[in-house]
Amino acid sequence: MDISLSDDHELQVQAYLRFAKLKRAQHVREALAVITEFKDDRLTPGEMYNYTDIKGLLDDMSSSMKSLVDKEIQHAYHTNALLVKILLSQAQVNGLELQVDTNALENEFLLKQIAVSEATAVSRPASDFVRRNTQLGKIGTVSTINMSDPKAAKERDALGSELQTTKQRLEQLQQQTTQMMRDRTAVTNELNALKDELAAKDAALQAVQTGQTEMLSKMQREFSSLSTQAAGAAQVSGAQFEDLKKQLNETRGDLEETRRKLARAQDEINSKDAEMRGTRDVLDGRLMESKQFQQMKKMMQQKSSEVVELRKRLGRYEPQSIPSADDL
Structure with a gap:
């Protein structure tokens, strides 16, 4: 044979x-x-x-x-x-x-x-x-x-096609993630700009409040002086007394107006501070807590696991190396 x-x-x-x-x-x-x-x-x-x-x-x-x-x-x-x-x-x-x-x-x-x-x-x-x-x-x-083997070749081709599709999907997810990170950076920059603007307004309001406080102190001193003058009004003429009384009423009105302005300024400061905190919380949570971001993150993890599994399955069809005679 x-x-x-x-x-x-x-x-x-x-x-x-x-x-x-x-x-x-x-x-x-x-x-x-x-x-x-x-x-x-x-x-x-x-x-x-x-x-x-x-x-x-x-x-x-x-x-x-x-x-x-x-x-x-x-x-x-x-x-x-x-x-x-x-x-x-x-x-x-x-x-x-x-x-x-x-x-x-x-x-x-x-x-x-x-x-x-x-x-x-x-x-x-x-x-x-x-x-x-x-x-x-x-x-x-x-x-x-x-x-x-036709079945093995068919399965190999199917796995290769599925792997290629998964790779393309991963690339799309990576691009979308990159765009989301850029959007987040833009939102962060917007938040920082808003913080700077609010800080500038707060400084301006503080300056106004300081100036009004000084003015109030000055008016209080003037009011005290006028009160002292009014105490001795009995010794001056009736015309002078009426003039001093008029000045006292005007000063008292200015003092009340200044106090109202200070109260409004303080309310505005409190409102701006609350607005800044609310804006920061919204901007920080708008991206990380969005349903789209969570779904994309879960999908990326799932696709990564699928790629690992596909590579393992394709590994069964890779040629095996032949050991060297030196190892025998």
């Missing part, structure tokens, strides 16, 4: 043999680890064991090893079956029909050829397989053959 292959296909067989060699070495290490753990847990240095003890220990270890070996052999056969299925699927996609002859799997001569191929594969540097995989990308390799 002639099963000669081209150099490209032979390289793919060797790549699989390298993979199988690594898995076999891993299984051997796991078996040795089970034996070592069993000895550490069940055997004590210097302890004497009779026939019954030794038989029980060997039975327990045999049970553990049987379970492990069965699991590893099952995994190896499943791996081979998966490889056959992948190759048949690739052939089917390309319009070919392949037949698998299981009788040849026990041909000692062919198995020896596979052993020689394995030795050759292990002796070659990993860079040979990486470079050749790149060159054979068009016809498919063991590393990339999954992409020939």
Whole structure:
């Protein structure tokens, strides 16, 4: 039976043999680890064991090893079956029909050829397989053959399209967020300008209040002086007394008017202060508490999670690197 292959296909067989060699070495290490753990847990240095003890220990270890070996052999056969299925699927996609002859799997001569191929594969540097995989990308390799599966390719394309849509949506959200931040900056600048304006008005009102207070003090002094003069009005003529009385009434009226102005000025200061606080609260809360901003923030978090999940799902179809022979 002639099963000669081209150099490209032979390289793919060797790549699989390298993979199988690594898995076999891993299984051997796991078996040795089970034996070592069993000895550490069940055997004590210097302890004497009779026939019954030794038989029980060997039975327990045999049970553990049987379970492990069965699991590893099952995994190896499943791996081979998966490889056959992948190759048949690739052939089917390309319009070919392949037949698998299981009788040849026990041909000692062919198995020896596979052993020689394995030795050759292990002796070659990993860079040979990486470079050749790149060159054979068009016809498919063991590393990339999954992409020939129509369902897998369709799912990959759907995931790629969904990922691209998500990226575009994220870009839009980022642009909207940037615009919102600009709007917030503008609102903050407006708030600061309003604060400066209110501060200037407050300073002006304080200056007016100070001037009116000084005027009130002056009028009080004048009123006191006029009161003193009125006290001695009995000693002046009736005309002078009436004149002083008139001046006193005018001064009293001016004093009351000044007090009313001061009260209005204080009310205006209080109103402006309340207006400034209310405006600051409205401007601070208008952006952060808006429904649009909260929805956008929640949407960005959700889309970020979707991108991570999509990348994980796409990672299943990425080519796997072949370990170097130096690691064996």
